[in-house]
Amino acid sequence: MNQPSVRPRIRPSEIYLDSNATTPVLPIAAAAAMQCMQQQFGNPSSSHTTGIKAKATLEHARNLARQLTGAGDGHILFTSGATEGIQSSVVSALLALREQGKSGPATLLLYGATEHKAVPESLKHWNTVLQLDATIKAIPVDNNGQLDLTFISDHAPAAGLICTMAANNETGIKQPLAELEACIRNANPSVYWLVDCVQALGKMSLQLATTTIDYAPFSGHKLYAPKGVGFLYVRSRAPYQPFIIGGGQEGGLRSGTENLPGIAALGAVLAELQRQDSLLFQSEQTLWYYREKLLAALRYVFPALVLNSEQPYIVPTTVNFSVPGFFSKDIMDLFDAAGIRISSGSACSSKVPSSFVLDAMGLADWRSQGAIRLSFGPAMTPVQCNDACTAIKGLKAVVNKHCLVVTDATPTLEIHADGLLQLKHEDCCSYLLIDAGNAMALIIDPVPALVNRIINIVQGRQLQVLAILETHLHAEQQSAAALLRQTLNVNQQNADAFGWPAGTEQLAMATMQLTRLATPGHCASAISIILRRQQQVLAAFVGDVILPGGIGRTDLADGDAGMLQSSILLLAEHIEHDSLLLSSHDYAQRFATTLQLAQQESELFAKVLAGLPAATWQQQLNEQTARLQNASHYYCGLVEVTATDANRLLDKAELTDILAQQPDLLVVDVREPHEQTAGPLQRHLPAAAQVLAVPLSKLCDALISRQLTPARPLLLVCRSGNRSLLACKVLRRFGFTAVYNLNGGMAMLV
Structure with missing residues (x-):
């Protein structure tokens, strides 16, 4: 008799490792909610049988919450x-x-410096609204994220409220509640104490009634229940003022008809959590085992990984780590392309985001800016853990191929490892010109934050560095070029201050030639580097002489307005109107400019080329200087921002139709190469779609090489739709008239 064949199990397309943000709803919870909505749908405040049954469901969930948290009375x-x-x-x-x-100011409101933002923001808001005018202070933490007990002892006597956490959502760091309680109560027996227990349920043992904790909030969606439901513990002798008044539900403490389906779902989760023989929730020992397996997989891919929170200070379900040379977004984009969902836990800003939690712990900037949070729930299964480890380990080939991590393996050269790379850090731009055929590279204007990335590319691709050049030299600033020359063994003895080889007027890279032109003014020592193919000027690296949308400043110690005017006019004589101008700073995310665009976007620049009198030029530069000096952020020049956008946002449902209507439409994947390898775009598009990979770091190269031309309609795609929209704006500036953006990016295709 033939045995039935066993079909191999297919790994899921999505690996979810962001449970500290939210969790999927467990089937038992979803079933409880559905049953409640369809069969036990009564209003718990109604006195008839249907309402009584609903009330029983409500109180059953409440009793489970009471038992699991040890709420007592x-x-x-x-x-x-x-x-x-x-x-x-x-x-x-x-x-x-x-x-x-x-x-008044003598009364203190204290909160842990690593608290979830909901706590300090609530303190600030209600302190103002209620006109308490108390002083709000953050309690410092040490490098392990532990609250400073000495600070608490010193400040608690004047405190009216102290807010702490049971476990941190970003790092998994737990606080020693018994030790903390002794410290607080010895200093001030009557101070109110709030403990955020959101990340504690299911991960830590709680006996709230045996403590003097006054308030403890919990959230359902952090533990496999639906969003929009939670509960609050209030100590029997703690003051409580109803926040919502109306029909008197919840014993008059919180009016409004209860979210019974959500509460029923939460009750189902709590009932399962209470079972000693639960088949869903894992033991603490098992959770630690999962953590070690996941950590081993991460270290397989990133051997230099550094943990930002460690035993014995953490719960087992959170791994917070950084990798030298990586920002959070680098790893986030890589993992997301591979279908692995993690988070950075970082605050959003226009600059490189950093973790306020790790900043408060006093960790180095690179760790804060590169922090990644991997978190799983207590219901993770062995299969899910194995799938996650397999998916993570699968990224090793990707990071090696794209030189994100340098190995001894011979790299595979691909299209992105040839031509011009524009690397960015915040507003700063560095450039690599790579001749893959001859394994040579030339580096222009390196910035410190990109040194590791540049080293990985050069060493990983086994490139010989022809020169490391700088377009301008500020006496008061340290150069990253010196560190690169030392690390990459580039001989500087026979080069000038800019790194240009002595006695050489022209540098050759493949079919291109580079020459230099003295362009002082922004500072006393400055050059522009002109890139030609035969007699055609392709681009010019102009430092801070010209910025995309503006002109460099001249109010620095060695700046000179007259020299800058002369330099701009001289540069205009040596380049063409559409030659790409590549600057050292890009404050408006425009990537590059041209003489033609510069005249359109800056009235002052147009006047300079038209022969603006020196006196008028000086007056207008003085006005620019005044604006720059009053700015909250340091800028090397003033940029005027103008809004441009994609012609149209396309939804997923429109893709097939527009490809049929415009068969020459080119789909451009602007994600970085490692993302493209980890998660190819083509598999999510109709078979007829033509896809071209042009990472943002290669966008200027694609313009120089005419890989992208204005005549052809383009549909730009990235992970979320944000980077592709940015690329749309750049291309619209350069005259591309038919540029579409995929709404929501690849996230809506998966």
């Missing part, structure tokens, strides 16, 4: 989630303080 009231619990607790405590006459 404390109140358990259902909320919409932790944020509401935090708000209502803060308001209650502050109102009580105001009634006691404890207000």
Whole structure:
């Protein structure tokens, strides 16, 4: 008799490792919610049988929450989630303080420096609204994320409210609650104490009634229940002022008809969590085992990985790490392209984001700016853990191929390892010109934050560096070029201050030639490097003489407005109107400019080329200088920002139709090469789609080489739609008239 064949299990397309942000709803929770909506749909406040059954479901969930948290005679009231619990607790405590006459700057409101933003923002908001005018202070933490007990002892006597966490959402660091309680109560027995327990449920043992914790908020969606439901523990003797008033639900503590389906789902999760023989929730020992397996997989890909939080200070379900030479976004984009969902836990900003939690812990900037959070839930299965480890290990070939990590393996050269690379850090631009055929490279204007990336590319591709050049020299600034020359063994003895080889007027790279032109003015020592193919000027590296959308400043110690004017006019004589101008700074995310564009975007620049009198030029530069000196951020020049956009946003449903309507439409993947390798775009598009890979770092190269031409319609795609929209704006500036953007990016295709 033939045995039935066993089909191999296919690894899921998505590996979810961001459980500290939210979790999927467990089937038992979804079933409980559905049953409640369809069969136990009564209003718990109704006195008929249907309402009584609903009330029983509500109270059953409440009793489970009470038992699991050891709430004793404390109140358990259902909320919409932790944020509401935090708000209502803060308001209650502050109102009580105001009634006691404890207000003004002498009264302190303390919170841990690594708290979730919901806590300090709530303190600031309600302190203002209630006109308490108390002083809000952050409690420092040490390198292990532990609260400074000496600080608490010193400041608690004047404190009206102290807010701490059971476990941190970003690092997994837990606080020693018993030790913390002794410190607080020895200093001030009557101070109100709020403990954020969102990340504790299912990961830490809690016996709240045996403590003097006054308020403890919890959230359902962090533990496999739906979003929009949570509960709050309030100590029996703690003051509580109802945040929402109306029909008197929740014993008058929180009015409004309860979210019974959400509460039923949460109750199902809590019931399973309470079971000693649960088949869903893993033991603490198993969770630590999972963590070690995941960590081993990460170290297989990134041998230099550094943990930002470690035992014995953490819960087992969070891994927070950084990798030297990587920013958070680099790893995020790589993992997401491979279908692995992680997070950075970083604050968003226009600059490179950093983790305020790691900053508060005093860790180095590179660790804060490169922090990655991998988190899983207590219901992770062995199969899910193995799938995650397999997917992570699969990235080793990707990072090696693209020289994200340098190995001894011979690299595979591909299109992105040839031509011009524009590397960016915040507003700074560095350039690599690579001749793959002869394994040579030339580096222009390296910045310190990109040194490791440049070294990886050069060493990983086994390139010989022809020269490391700088377009301008500020006496007061340290150069990254010196470090690169030392690390890459580039001989500087026979070169001038800019790194240009002595006695050489022209450098050759493949079919291109580079010459230099003295262009002082922004500073006393400056050159522009002109890139030609035969007699055609392809581009010029202009430092800070010309910026995309503006002109360099001249108010520095060695700046000179007259010299800058002369340099701009001289440069205009040596290049063509459409030659790409590549600057050292890009404040408006325009990537590059041309003489033609510069005249359109800067009235002052147009006047300079038209022969602006020196006196008028000086006056207008003085006005620019005044604006620059009053700016909150340092700029090397003033840039005027103008808004341009894609012609149109396309949705996923429109793809097939527009490809049929415009058969010459070219789909351009602007993700970086490692993302393209980890998650190819073609598999998510109709078979007829023509795809061209042009990473943002190669966008200028594609313009120089005419790989992209204005005559052809383009559909730009990235992971989320943000980078592709940026590329749309750049191309629209350069005269591309039919440029579309995929709404939501690849995330909507997967």
